[in-house]
Amino acid sequence: MTQMTMIEAIRDAHDVAMARDERVVVFGEDVGYFGGVFRCTAGLQAKYGRTRCFDTPISELGIVGAGVGMASYGLRPVIEIQFADYVYPAIDQIVSEAARLRYRSAGDFTCPLVIRMPTGGGIFGGQTHSQSPEAYFTHVAGLKTVMPSNPQDAKGLLLAAIEDPDPVIILEPKRLYNGPFDGHHDKPIVPWKKHPQGDVDPGYYTVPLGKAAIRRTGSEVTILSYGTMMYVAEAAAAECGVDAEIIDLRTLLPLDLDTIVESVKKTGRCLILHEATKTSGYGAELMAQVQEACFYHLESQIIRVTGWDTPYPHAQEWDYFPSPARVIAALHQLMED
Amino acid sequence: MSDDVAPLYLNVPEPGCRPGDEPDFSDFVIPKAGAVDRPAVDVNPDEIRDMAFSIIRVLNAEGEAVGPWSGELSADELIEGLRHMVTLRTFDARMMIAQRQGKTSFYIQHLGEEAVSCAFRKALLDDDMNFPTYRQAGLLIAGDYPLIDMMNQIYSNSQDPLHGRQLPIMYSSKEHGFFSISGNLGTQFMQSVGWAMASAISGDTRIATGWIGDGSTAESDFHAALVFASTYTAPVVLNIVNNQWAISTFQGIARGGVGTFAARGHGFGIPSVRVDGNDYLAVHSVARWASERARSGLGPTLIEHVTYRAGGHSSSDDPSAYRSKEEGAAWPLGDPIERLKQHLIVLGVWSDQQHADLEQEVLDKIVKAQKESEAIGTLGAGAMPSPRDMFEGVYEEMPPHLVKQRQEAGY
Numbered sequence: 001m002t003q004m005t006m007i008e009a010i011r012d013a014h015d016v017a018m019a020r021d022e023r024v025v026v027f028g029e030d031v032g033y034f035g036g037v038f039r040c041t042a043g044l045q046a047k048y049g050r051t052r053c054f055d056t057p058i059s060e061l062g063i064v065g066a067g068v069g070m071a072s073y074g075l076r077p078v079i080e081i082q083f084a085d086y087v088y089p090a091i092d093q094i095v096s097e098a099a100r101l102r103y104r105s106a107g108d109f110t111c112p113l114v115i116r117m118p119t120g121g122g123i124f125g126g127q128t129h130s131q132s133p134e135a136y137f138t139h140v141a142g143l144k145t146v147m148p149s150n151p152q153d154a155k156g157l158l159l160a161a162i163e164d165p166d167p168v169i170i171l172e173p174k175r176l177y178n179g180p181f182d183g184h185h186d187k188p189i190v191p192w193k194k195h196p197q198g199d200v201d202p203g204y205y206t207v208p209l210g211k212a213a214i215r216r217t218g219s220e221v222t223i224l225s226y227g228t229m230m231y232v233a234e235a236a237a238a239e240c241g242v243d244a245e246i247i248d249l250r251t252l253l254p255l256d257l258d259t260i261v262e263s264v265k266k267t268g269r270c271l272i273l274h275e276a277t278k279t280s281g282y283g284a285e286l287m288a289q290v291q292e293a294c295f296y297h298l299e300s301q302i303i304r305v306t307g308w309d310t311p312y313p314h315a316q317e318w319d320y321f322p323s324p325a326r327v328i329a330a331l332h333q334l335m336e337d
Numbered sequence: 338m339s340d341d342v343a344p345l346y347l348n349v350p351e352p353g354c355r356p357g358d359e360p361d362f363s364d365f366v367i368p369k370a371g372a373v374d375r376p377a378v379d380v381n382p383d384e385i386r387d388m389a390f391s392i393i394r395v396l397n398a399e400g401e402a403v404g405p406w407s408g409e410l411s412a413d414e415l416i417e418g419l420r421h422m423v424t425l426r427t428f429d430a431r432m433m434i435a436q437r438q439g440k441t442s443f444y445i446q447h448l449g450e451e452a453v454s455c456a457f458r459k460a461l462l463d464d465d466m467n468f469p470t471y472r473q474a475g476l477l478i479a480g481d482y483p484l485i486d487m488m489n490q491i492y493s494n495s496q497d498p499l500h501g502r503q504l505p506i507m508y509s510s511k512e513h514g515f516f517s518i519s520g521n522l523g524t525q526f527m528q529s530v531g532w533a534m535a536s537a538i539s540g541d542t543r544i545a546t547g548w549i550g551d552g553s554t555a556e557s558d559f560h561a562a563l564v565f566a567s568t569y570t571a572p573v574v575l576n577i578v579n580n581q582w583a584i585s586t587f588q589g590i591a592r593g594g595v596g597t598f599a600a601r602g603h604g605f606g607i608p609s610v611r612v613d614g615n616d617y618l619a620v621h622s623v624a625r626w627a628s629e630r631a632r633s634g635l636g637p638t639l640i641e642h643v644t645y646r647a648g649g650h651s652s653s654d655d656p657s658a659y660r661s662k663e664e665g666a667a668w669p670l671g672d673p674i675e676r677l678k679q680h681l682i683v684l685g686v687w688s689d690q691q692h693a694d695l696e697q698e699v700l701d702k703i704v705k706a707q708k709e710s711e712a713i714g715t716l717g718a719g720a721m722p723s724p725r726d727m728f729e730g731v732y733e734e735m736p737p738h739l740v741k742q743r744q745e746a747g748y
Binding site for chain 1: 557561
């Protein structure tokens with residue numbers, strides 16, 4: 001095992017993939033010479049040359065559209081959208097093109113394309129550097145949507161996505177790039193090198209898409225979450241003493257429903273936690289699926305703790321970001337029901 | 338508001354001719370056939386800026402092929418081109434009737450624009466890749482794609498290569514260098530540049546072509562495609578088919594104040610030319626010039642094909658509601674089939690009788706294919722794609738939630 005930040009793990013995944021498969025090409029805004037604004041592609045251009053890792057014009061639709069064309073040719077493009085907040089100009093190329101190419105051409109053309117984008121808040125990024133747009137993608141037939149929560153998964157999921165025959169959206173929680181974050185913003189930052197999940201397997205491995213991970217086993221309540229919120233969930237459960245089973249979904253679509261159902265049937269209670277806004281958020285889908293599959297096992301209502309239904313604010317970030325205190329209050333409410 | 342200055346007003350362009358008006362193309366400047374020079378393929382784009390404001394033409398009013406863009410095709414090749422265009426027009430006419438008979442839901446014809454895609458295809462190599470819009474089926478017909486496969490797709494029957502999933506005429510054939518048509522506007526233009534970049538990255542020799550309509554040049558995809566093609570010197574030929582009308586909206590709405598669509602390429606340093614889209618010889622010659630540029634590593638070319646959509650936008654459209662019925666007949670670049678036929682007669686290799694025989698032969702072939710296809714099924718009648726198939730192909734491997742939904746649907 002090697003100690004890595006999530007950034008280093010993502011860079012390593014690119015490196016491993018590019019060395020294994022010459023069809024893998026990497027591009028995006030500031031991705032080439034500089035190695036990306038978060039440095040996730042640093043050194044790749046120097047190692048593999050300018051035609052395999054390069055800068056692009058500032059045009060998200062152009063970047064994704066080029067990726068669709070390259071994937072249909074037979075390459076394996078891995079592209080970076082500089083912030084998830086910037087992806088909207090490319091929505092048509094993602095939703096109407098990448099996602100549907102296999103279906104509409106009956107497999108004549110396919111789109112093995114990976115679109116990475118830093119996501120989520122906690123960095124005082126304001127409304128254009130903090131959004132969590134996962135629900136836009138999980139709503140689309142033909143896409144797979146992934147959100148890792150630690151370096152080991154970030155590398156293994158990216159390698160699995162690059163090998164996947166279909167388009168995969170990878171939302172990388174940027175607040176986790178350099179260390180886990182439990183929502184206590186006034187405490188010192190913990191780097192990954194001091195965290196057990198900062199241990200990353202060297203070389204090639206994959207973390208399969210569509211498989212959740214149980215981060216903490218427990219008996220009283222199931223917490224469903226992903227990305228940055230994993231650490232908020234862990235902190236909240238530890239602080240309030242509720243014996244929570246914490247599930248890291250890792251892949252949002254396809255969803256590992258079996259793991260969820262088994263847990264909720266065991267605990268009888270379910271809390272859903274995400275950063276994104278509440279209404280029509282991915283938590284609504286989770287809530288519906290748990291209700292459909294576990295209705296007779298539920299001992300209380302299902303509760304969502306999410307970002308508020310506002311644009312992502314700047315100065316009020318810590319009033320917006322779902323805090324351990326809000327999660328603890330929700331856990332108490334669940335246990336009292 | 339200030340009292341000292343005149344109030345502003347919004348300029349909303351209007352075409353010169355609406356229903357009831359006399360068609361007037363007097364503002365439409367048409368250079369003489371043979372008047373435009375043929376530069377070397379490695380010409381400096383700055384030296385040919387005037388080509389974006391002229392029109393490359395080969396066939397003159399007398400049916401002769403003249404000037405530096407002529408002389409590339411043999412009589413046999415021209416007769417083959419005529420056959421392709423007649424096939425496309427006859428196919429369209431039969432399928433429009435089939436749509437009216439309720440055998441399919443939707444159709445798009447090419448009336449008046451047959452030369453553009455038929456001639457272009459013959460300038461490409463078999464393994465080049467086209468990213469077409471919904472009005473370039475000549476790329477398939479001139480590439481010898483089976484007519485019955487096109488019909489099976491149009492009828493969404495059990496032999497539809499696309500399994501009934503896609504709107505009629507949104508064909509896909511990788512084998513025939515024809516990228517899956519989206520039905521969204523403009524998206525394929527950027528993708529063609531990506532495919533061409535991939536070919537260059539891979540050290541391949543194949544090139545791509547992108548296609549877009551005059552109206553859709555207003556989409557951001559058009560701009561992105563030109564930026565990427567220019568930046569990376571992508572081996573791609575970018576085609577604008579200016580057929581004057583985007584459904585009911587005349588081309589001036591998308592074009593704005595600039596003189597031509599081709600001139601859009603100047604800001605990107607891309608050689609940009611206009612060609613008489615109703616002149617089979619001119620389209621072929623320009624296509625060959627541009628594809629040679631791409632294949633030689635000289636990068637993209639922007640071509641504006643100046644033509645006229647003589648029919649409705651689609652089977653759902655009635656153009657008499659927004660343009661003069663006489664406008665098509667007044668269109669100064671004529672009809673592509675009539676012009677090539679006249680040229681072949683002038684060459685002494687064709688006659689009215691031979692043309693009538695060709696039309697009959699083509700019709701017989703299409704009717705035969707149509708009977709075979711309709712014997713399989715038409716939309717909602719006969720052998721249909723399986724409802725079970727509706728759930729297939731969303732992903733390579735069906736995820737659990739789709740398996741469950743398929744079972745819930747009873748398949």
